[in-house]
Every structure is written in structure tokens, then in C-alpha cells.
Amino acid sequence: MILKRTALLCLMTFVFMVLSGVSNAGGNLREVKVPDKLSPGLDHLLNMVGSQSNGSFRPQLMEEILQFVATADAAENLYYADKKFGATSAYYGFDIHETLEHILKFAYNPDIPSVAVMPSSTRLSYWTEVQGRNQPFPKLWHFLPDLKTPVVITGIKHIENTPDLYTGAYYAYDLNRLFCLFKHKGRRTLITLSKQIDTSNVGKMGLVLGADENWDYLYSTREGLAKPGLGWVRSYMYDSYSIAVFYEKDEKEPLVKCGFFKWIDAGWAEINMVQKKHIYRGLERFGKTFKEIIEYPFLPKASELEKVFTDIQHLGIDALREQTKAYLTILKSRHIHDKALAREEFAKLFESEEYLHQMKKEEMQSIFVLECMKRILGKDKQTASIVKPICERSAIMFSKNFR
Numbered sequence: 294m295i296l297k298r299t300a301l302l303c304l305m306t307f308v309f310m311v312l313s314g315v316s317n318a319g320g321n322l323r324e325v326k327v328p329d330k331l332s333p334g335l336d337h338l339l340n341m342v343g344s345q346s347n348g349s350f351r352p353q354l355m356e357e358i359l360q361f362v363a364t365a366d367a368a369e370n371l372y373y374a375d376k377k378f379g380a381t382s383a384y385y386g387f388d389i390h391e392t393l394e395h396i397l398k399f400a401y402n403p404d405i406p407s408v409a410v411m412p413s414s415t416r417l418s419y420w421t422e423v424q425g426r427n428q429p430f431p432k433l434w435h436f437l438p439d440l441k442t443p444v445v446i447t448g449i450k451h452i453e454n455t456p457d458l459y460t461g462a463y464y465a466y467d468l469n470r471l472f473c474l475f476k477h478k479g480r481r482t483l484i485t486l487s488k489q490i491d492t493s494n495v496g497k498m499g500l501v502l503g504a505d506e507n508w509d510y511l512y513s514t515r516e517g518l519a520k521p522g523l524g525w526v527r528s529y530m531y532d533s534y535s536i537a538v539f540y541e542k543d544e545k546e547p548l549v550k551c552g553f554f555k556w557i558d559a560g561w562a563e564i565n566m567v568q569k570k571h572i573y574r575g576l577e578r579f580g581k582t583f584k585e586i587i588e589y590p591f592l593p594k595a596s597e598l599e600k601v602f603t604d605i606q607h608l609g610i611d612a613l614r615e616q617t618k619a620y621l622t623i624l625k626s627r628h629i630h631d632k633a634l635a636r637e638e639f640a641k642l643f644e645s646e647e648y649l650h651q652m653k654k655e656e657m658q659s660i661f662v663l664e665c666m667k668r669i670l671g672k673d674k675q676t677a678s679i680v681k682p683i684c685e686r687s688a689i690m691f692s693k694n695f696r
Contacts, residue, residue, distance in 0.1 A: 322570075323369070323371065324371045324373060324569060326373060326374070327373065328357070330357045331357050331358055331361055332374075332375065333354055334358040337354045339488070341486065342469050342486040342488045343469040343490070350473050350475075352477065355482075355484070358538065359477055359538065362552030363550050365384070365386055367552075371569055377556045379565060380532055380534065380556035380557055381567045381568065381572060382569070383573040383576060384554050384555075384576075385553050386550070386551060386553070387581075388551065389551055389583075389584055390547055391547045391549065391587055391588060392541065392547045393437070393549055394434045396483075396539060396587055397432075399586075399587060399598075400583070401433050403420075403429045403430040403432065404599040404603065406662050408662050409598065409663075409665075411582065411583060412663050413578050414454060414575070416454060416510070417452075417453050417655050417656060418451060419450065419655065421448075421467070430448065433474055437474075437481060440476045443474065444472075444474040445472065445473055446471070447472075448470045448471075449468065449470065449490070450468050450470050451468075452465065452466055456499030456500060456501050456511075456519065457496075458505065458575075460496070460520060460523070460526075461499050461500055461501070461520060462518050462519065462528055463496065463512060464493040464497075464530045465493060466490070466530055466533075467489070467490040467491065468487045468488065468533075469490055472485050480541050480542065481541045481544060482540050482541065483538075484537065484539075485535075486537075488533075488534050489532050489533040492531050492532075493531075494529075495516045495528070495529060496527070496528040497512070497514060498517050498524065498639075499511060499512045499519060500513075500519060500634075502628045502631055503631070505578065508663060508672070509624060509628065511624065512656075521636075524638070527561055528559065528560060529559065530558075531560070531565070532556075532557075532558040533558070534556040535554065535556070536555075538550075539551055551580070553580070555576060556572075589669075589670055591669070593669065602662055605658050605661050605665075608658070610654055613654060614649050614657070616657075617649060617652065618649055621642070621643055622643075625643050
């Protein structure tokens with residue numbers, strides 16, 4: 294038993310060294326612990342979310358957190374917080390030159406899927422519970438004109454993420470979510486919290502095809518890591534916590550300071566393989582894409598996007614499969630020289646109808662939401678034959694990039 298465990302640990306160490314060398318993301322940044330004076334506020338927020346929620350929201354404890362988000366230089370330092378429940382942490386911050394209302398209408402709109410504004414981190418997501426009931430998530434921007442007291446919304450959301458840049462693995466899990474919308478010194482502020490409910494499903498093999506900023510992802514149904522020789526690894530996200538802050542400096546001169554604290558415990562054999570730089574790279578991956586979309590000058594009105602995505606939701610299963618088949622053909626031709634596509638677990642996705650019939654309706658809908666966003670941002674013209682008819686049915690004008 295001792296020899297077996299020693300051999301396993303040696304093998305784990307080797308795998309960890311291989312994966313750690315994949316990217317130097319965050320490797321040139323100086324690691325700096327966030328000031329201890331943030332701890333009361335961070336602990337208060339983390340204790341609020343989930344079934345073990347402890348008390349009501351106390352805005353007065355947010356002073357140090359908001360000051361840190363407003364002034365920290367996340368481009369020079371890799372900030373991290375105290376470990377929570379054995380989970381490693383990192384912080385990432387950036388600016389959005391828009392109003393908080395604009396962000397809410399796109400990023401937290403019940404009629405706009407999360408993949409539309411978070412395509413590099415989210416494959417699909419949906420609410421299973423809001424305020425303890427089966428009901429739609431509220432339109433938070435409706436609360437902005439009158440924020441005399443904080444607005445607190447709770448819920449449970451199912452998430453499936455995109456393939457990890459290091460391992461290719463992707464995971465599905467449920468999150469307890471909590472939203473606090475309030476004013477701090479007259480400035481409109483949103484803090485969102487998440488806490489993983491249980492261990493995720495075992496990681497499945499996925500691919501990032503080409504440059505990550507192209508948002509071309511392929512999802513197999515096989516468990517394991519996508520790195521050659523590591524398909525045997527059964528990995529999990531054991532636990533995760535996050536605090537996201539959106540602090541509007543001045544609604545008349547649009548500028549929102551954004552800060553994300555995240556803790557992750559993930560790996561295999563109940564060993565946390567996550568380093569600070571891995572979390573930082575994931576947050577950076579999310580942040581750059583989020584900023585690109587929210588600040589895009591030709592972004593249609595939120596109400597116009599709602600119409601497009603409603604049309605996608607109303608497509609029948611046969612139409613979705615037909616369009617998904619055409620999409621896979623385009624994806625394969627676009628990355629024909631990618632050696633990973635020749636591997637058995639990925640090649641069969643293009644050769645068999647079985648994969649299409651295994652795909653859930655929500656997974657296929659997510660593809661077309663993502664492809665519509667690519668077209669809006671002028672990223673992809675190859676899929677025009679697939680997504681343009683959908684968008685035209687909504688009579689939407691996407692600027693010269695779309696036509």
C-alpha cells in the first residue's frame with residue numbers, strides 16, 4: 294500500500310510538472326498578499342453565500358475591499374488572499390469604460406445567455422433556483438433608480454465551463470450565487486458571490502482549437518485530460534469560491550472598476566494541483582474577453598440581442614442538429630491541420646451521428662449564441678450561412694461587420 298501510494302505521488306508530481314510548464318502566465322508577476330484589512334469584508338461575503346449563510350449583508354464592511362479594487366495595480370502584481378478551505382487564490386482587476394447599468398443589461402440579463410459575454414470561460418449556464426423558487430432571475434438594472442437599501446438576490450446556477458488552457462478538461466457543477474446591489478458613498482456597486490455546492494463531475498476531454506481568442510472549442514464525452522498520455526487522469530473541481538466587484542466611479546463619465554477574487558481546489562486523488570498563476574490566467578482569460586464584448590462600440594442594444602437568442606431557444610431539435618452538423622464541418626475544415634483532431638476521441642465526433650444525438654439542446658443552443666457573438670464582433674465570417682438567417686429573422690442590424 295505504501296509503495297503504491299508513493300508511486301502514485303511520484304506520478305502526480307511528474308504530471309504536475311508537465312502541466313505547470315505549459316504556460317508562464319502570471320510567472321513574471323510579483324506575488325503579493327492582499328492587505329489583512331480586507332479579511333473582515335472577504336470573510337463576511339463568503340459566509341453569506343450558500344446554505345450556511347450567516348446573517349444579512351453589511352455594506353459598511355465593504356470599504357476596504359472597494360478601496361483595494363479602485364486602486365490595486367493587478368497588471369504589476371499577482372495578488373492573492375488567505376486560503377479558504379484549502380483552496381488556492383488569486384485576484385485580477387480591470388476597468389470597463391461603460392456604466393454599471395450597461396454591464397447589468399448584458400452580463401446579468403435573464404434573456405441573454407452567459408456564453409454571449411463570457412465565451413472564453415462559460416460553455417453554458419442556467420438558473421435552477423432564484424430566491425428559493427423556480428422563477429426567472431430579476432432584471433437588476435430596474436433597481437438602480439432607487440437604491441436606498443441594498444438589494445440582495447440569491448439562487449443556484451448550473452455551470453459548464455470551457456476547456457482548461459492547461460489540461461483541456463472541462464467540468465460541470467452547481468453554484469450557490471448571491472448578488473448585492475447597493476450604493477457606496479453615492480456610487481452604484483454590484484458584488485456577486487459564488488460557492489460551489491458539491492464536487493464537480495469528473496473532467497472530460499475538450500480542445501481549444503487555434504488561438505483562445507477565436508473561441509473555437511470542441512467538447513468530447515470522454516473522461517480524462519486532453520494532454521497526450523494523460524487521458525487516464527480523473528480530475529475534479531473539488532471546491533471553488535469567488536467574489537466579483539463592480540464599482541462605478543462616476544455614472545456620468547462611464548467607468549466601472551472590476552475586481553475578481555477567486556479560490557479553487559481542483560486536481561485528482563484529492564490533491565489540489567492549482568497554483569496562483571493558473572487562477573490568475575483563468576481570470577485574465579475571462580476579463581479580457583468580457584471587456585472586449587462589453588466595450589465593443591457596435592454592440593447591438595440588449596433588447597435586440599434578447600430577440601436573437603429567443604429565436605435560438607425556439608429552434609426545434611432537428612433544426613439544431615442540422616445546423617450543428619454544418620457547424621462541425623466548418624470547425625473541422627478551419628482546423629484541419631490541428632493534430633489533436635486526428636486523435637480517436639475527437640475524430641469520431643465528426644464521423645458519427647451518435648455525437649449529434651448525444652448533445653443536449655442547451656449545448657447546441659450555446660454554439661449558436663457563441664457564433665452569433667463572433668459575427669457581431671467581426672471575428673468569424675465562415676459561419677455566416679448558419680447564424681445569419683437566425684439573426685435576420687429577428688430583424689437585427691449588426692453593423693457592417695455582420696453583413
